[in-house]
Amino acid sequence: EPEVTQTPSHQVTQMGQEVILRCVPISNHLYFYWYRQILGQKVEFLVSFYNNEISEKSEIFDDQFSVERPDGSNFTLKIRSTKLEDSAMYFCARYRNNEQFFGPGTRLTVL
Amino acid sequence: GENVEQHPSTLSVQEGDSAVIKCTYSDSASNYFPWYKQELGKRPQLIIDIRSNVGEKKDQRIAVTLNKTAKHFSLHITETQPEDSAVYFCAASNRGRGSTLGRLYFGRGTQLTVWP
Numbered sequence: 001e002p003e004v005t006q007t008p009s010h011q012v013t014q015m016g017q018e019v020i021l022r023c024v025p026i027s028n029h030l031y032f033y034w035y036r037q038i039l040g041q042k043v044e045f046l047v048s049f050y051n052n053e054i055s056e057k058s059e060i061f062d063d064q065f066s067v068e069r070p071d072g073s074n075f076t077l078k079i080r081s082t083k084l085e086d087s088a089m090y091f092c093a094r095y096r097n098n099e100q101f102f103g104p105g106t107r108l109t110v111l
Numbered sequence: 112g113e114n115v116e117q118h119p120s121t122l123s124v125q126e127g128d129s130a131v132i133k134c135t136y137s138d139s140a141s142n143y144f145p146w147y148k149q150e151l152g153k154r155p156q157l158i159i160d161i162r163s164n165v166g167e168k169k170d171q172r173i174a175v176t177l178n179k180t181a182k183h184f185s186l187h188i189t190e191t192q193p194e195d196s197a198v199y200f201c202a203a204s205n206r207g208r209g210s211t212l213g214r215l216y217f218g219r220g221t222q223l224t225v226w227p
Binding site for chain 2: 030044098099100101
């Protein structure tokens with residue numbers, strides 16, 4: 001059984017549009033991470049979210065990105081004005097027992 | 112920040128042979144080293160991990176070794192099977208806020224192909 005689910009599984013958008021990716025935990029968790037993986041490349045850290053605030057962010061996580069926990073359970077990653085180079089798989093990961101478990105991912109395609 | 116290097120980028124072995132993937136890291140503060148297996152189009156799945164207080168860990172056909180002095184760690188797969196074919200990523204991390212786990216720094220991955 002998956003640790004988390006992510007929606008949508010695939011998102012196609014036009015350059016300059018805003019997208020919101022969602023991470024839905026199976027049960028209540030405090031600590032989540034967002035990563036992205038450009039096709040054929042390594043997994044890159046974006047941001048970690050602990051106890052309803054950003055814990056750490058990478059140099060990739062610039063002003064066009066934001067994270068929220070809008071309803072106390074789901075976690076969202078928003079990209080305000082998408083660029084072609086934002087096309088990638090976006091994974092959220094949850095923390096459990098000193099380990100990180102990845103969700104199934106959202107494939108974002110920016111045209 | 113941490114820099115994780117992984118070799119080789121591709122590895123082909125015959126079914127039944129062993130496969131070894133090696134990684135090095137730069138930050139001596141890193142204390143957690145997981146390995147993830149990623150099949151095509153799927154999520155990275157944690158297959159084994161090791162912490163800096165041990166030098167070796169084994170789980171059936173998979174083992175991981177850690178040399179803190181040299182800052183390198185390796186994944187060993189014995190008796191390989193075609194279903195072991197995938198991309199394998201090593202990673203390194205440190206402690207995060209609230210005694211949780213910090214960000215993972217990934218290597219570039221190794222495409223393992225096991226020929227029947």
